[in-house]
Amino acid sequence: MADKRVVVVGGGVAGLFTAWDLVRAGGVEVDVLEMSHPGDGSSGRSVGMVETQYFEPADVAVRAYGREVYSALVAEHELTFTHGGYLRLGRTDADLERFRESIETQRAVGIEDAVVLTPDELAKRWGHLVVDDLSGGLFGAWDGYVDGYEVCQVLARLVRAAGGRVHTGTRLLGAERPDAWRLETTRGVFEADVVVNAAGSWAGPVGELLGAPVALTPQLHGAVTVELAHDVPFTPFIMDYIPGSGVEGVYFRSERADQLIAGLHTEEAIAPTVDPDVALGSLPMPEVERIIELLLPRLHNVDDMAIGRSWTGTYPMTSTLSPLTGPHPDQPSVVYAAGGGGNGIQLGPAIARHAADAILERPAPFGEHALAWQVTAGAAI
Ligand SMILES: Cc1cc2nc3c(=O)[nH]c(=O)nc-3n(C[C@H](O)[C@H](O)[C@H](O)COP(=O)(O)OP(=O)(O)OC[C@H]3O[C@@H](n4cnc5c(N)ncnc54)[C@H](O)[C@@H]3O)c2cc1C
Structure with missing residues (x-):
C-alpha cells in the first residue's frame, strides 16, 4: 500500500x-x-523556557510529556539544554496553596524535583532577589531553557x-x-x-x-537584555506572573553573570492582535520601560544596570x-x-x-x- x-x-x-x-x-x-x-x-525568537510549574493536571501532563521528549533530544541528539531552574513567584497564601497542589499534581506524573520555597529560603538561595512582598515560590530545579x-x-x-x-x-x-x-x-x-x-x-x-x-x-511580544555593572549569582528563570491573573507579569533569567534576559508574559489575550507579517525589530520603548519598572524592584543593587538589545516575535495565540x-x-x-x-x-x-x-x-x-x-x-x- x-x-x-x-x-x-x-x-x-x-x-x-x-x-x-x-x-x-x-x-x-x-x-x-x-x-x-x-x-x-x-x-x-523565543526565550526557550521548558518547565512544568503549572496547576491544572492536564497542563502539567502535556508539559511532563514535553520534558520527556526534550530529555531524549538532549540524551540522543545533543540538543543543548540549560537546567537553570524555574521559579514562579507567589504573593498570597492562595498562591502558596496552588503551588502545593502543583507539587502533588507533578508527582502524580513522575516529576519529583518541584518544591515550594518560603521567602527565607528564596533569600538564602538568591540573595540578590527582593522577597519582602512574596508569600513564597514554586521552584522546579530540572527546568530550564533551550534555544x-x-x-x-x-x-x-x-x-x-x-x-x-x-x-x-x-x-x-x-x-x-x-x-x-x-x-x-x-x-x-x-x-x-x-x-x-x-x-x-x-x-x-x-x-x-x-x-x-x-x-x-497573534500577539507581539519581545525580550530585552539587561546589562549589569557587576556579576550576580546565577538567576533561574523567574516568572512573576500567575496564569489567570489577568495582568501581564515580568520574567527574567541569567544569560551571563553580568547579563539578564527579561520580558513580559501573559497567557491571556490582553494585548492587541497583530498581523502575522507585522514588522519585527526592537521592542517599543514603552514596553522596555514597563519591563524595567517591574524588574528593578525585584532586585537588590542594580541601579547601575543598562538596557542592552531587544527583539520581538509573535505569540501564536488562539x-x-x-x-x-x-x-x-x-x-x-x-x-x-x-x-x-x-x-x-x-x-x-x-x-x-x-x-x-x-x-x-x-x-x-x-x-x-x-x-x-x-x-x-x-x-x-
Ligand atoms: C519573545 C518570545 C518569547 C517566547 N518565550 C517562550 C518560552 O520561553 N517558552 C515557550 O514555550 N514558548 C515561548 N514563546 C512562544 C513560542 O516561541 C511559540 O509558541 C512557538 O515558537 C510557536 O511555534 P510554531 O511552530 O507554532 O510557530 P513558528 O515557529 O512561527 O513556525 C511557523 C512557521 O510557518 C512558516 N510559514 C508561515 N506561513 C507559511 C506558508 N504560507 N508557507 C510555508 N511556511 C509558512 C513560518 O515561516 C514559520 O517558520 C516565546 C515567543 C516569543 C515571541
Whole structure:
C-alpha cells in the first residue's frame, strides 16, 4: 500500500516535531514546507523556557510529556539544554496553596524535583532577589531553557535523516482538493492526502487557503537584555506572573553573570492582535520601560544596570487561549498543530503528538485534554 502523503506547512517547533513523529512512525511520506528557513518564525525568537510549574493536571501532563521528549533530544541528539531552574513567584497564601497542589499534581506524573520555597529560603538561595512582598515560590530545579532555533535545526536534521523532506524558501500560495490535495507553492506543486497546518501565527491565513479557517489572535511580544555593572549569582528563570491573573507579569533569567534576559508574559489575550507579517525589530520603548519598572524592584543593587538589545516575535495565540490540534471539523484532511501562544516551545512535543496521533489514528495520550485542544472552525481575526 502506498504511504499516506503528508505535507506539513511550517518549519517551526510545531511542524518539525509533528514531522519527526510521523517519519519515526513509518508508513507516511512527509514534506515540510517552510517559506523561510526552519526556526525563522516565533520558534527562533523565543526565550526557550521548558518547565512544568503549572496547576491544572492536564497542563502539567502535556508539559511532563514535553520534558520527556526534550530529555531524549538532549540524551540522543545533543540538543543543548540549560537546567537553570524555574521559579514562579507567589504573593498570597492562595498562591502558596496552588503551588502545593502543583507539587502533588507533578508527582502524580513522575516529576519529583518541584518544591515550594518560603521567602527565607528564596533569600538564602538568591540573595540578590527582593522577597519582602512574596508569600513564597514554586521552584522546579530540572527546568530550564533551550534555544528554539537550535531545536528546529536539530529536528530538521532528524526529519531528513529519517527520510522526510524539509523544503526551505517554499511558501504555500494556494490549495485545491479535487481528489487529493494539490498545493501550489513558490517552488512548484506538492500533492498530499493530509495537510498539517503548523504555520504558527500564519495559521489563520494558511487555514483560509485550505478552506479550514480558525480564529487566531497573534500577539507581539519581545525580550530585552539587561546589562549589569557587576556579576550576580546565577538567576533561574523567574516568572512573576500567575496564569489567570489577568495582568501581564515580568520574567527574567541569567544569560551571563553580568547579563539578564527579561520580558513580559501573559497567557491571556490582553494585548492587541497583530498581523502575522507585522514588522519585527526592537521592542517599543514603552514596553522596555514597563519591563524595567517591574524588574528593578525585584532586585537588590542594580541601579547601575543598562538596557542592552531587544527583539520581538509573535505569540501564536488562539481565540480559545489553548493550542489547536487535530482535524478541522469542516475539512478533516487538514490537521492543525498550532496555537502554542507564549508556551509553544514547551508545548511543541505535545501539540505535535496530538496532530500525529490524529493522522496515524493512534489513541491520544493525554486523555480528556485532547478534547480541550480540539479544533473549532472560526474566522481568522
Ligand atoms: C519573545 C518570545 C518569547 C517566547 N518565550 C517562550 C518560552 O520561553 N517558552 C515557550 O514555550 N514558548 C515561548 N514563546 C512562544 C513560542 O516561541 C511559540 O509558541 C512557538 O515558537 C510557536 O511555534 P510554531 O511552530 O507554532 O510557530 P513558528 O515557529 O512561527 O513556525 C511557523 C512557521 O510557518 C512558516 N510559514 C508561515 N506561513 C507559511 C506558508 N504560507 N508557507 C510555508 N511556511 C509558512 C513560518 O515561516 C514559520 O517558520 C516565546 C515567543 C516569543 C515571541
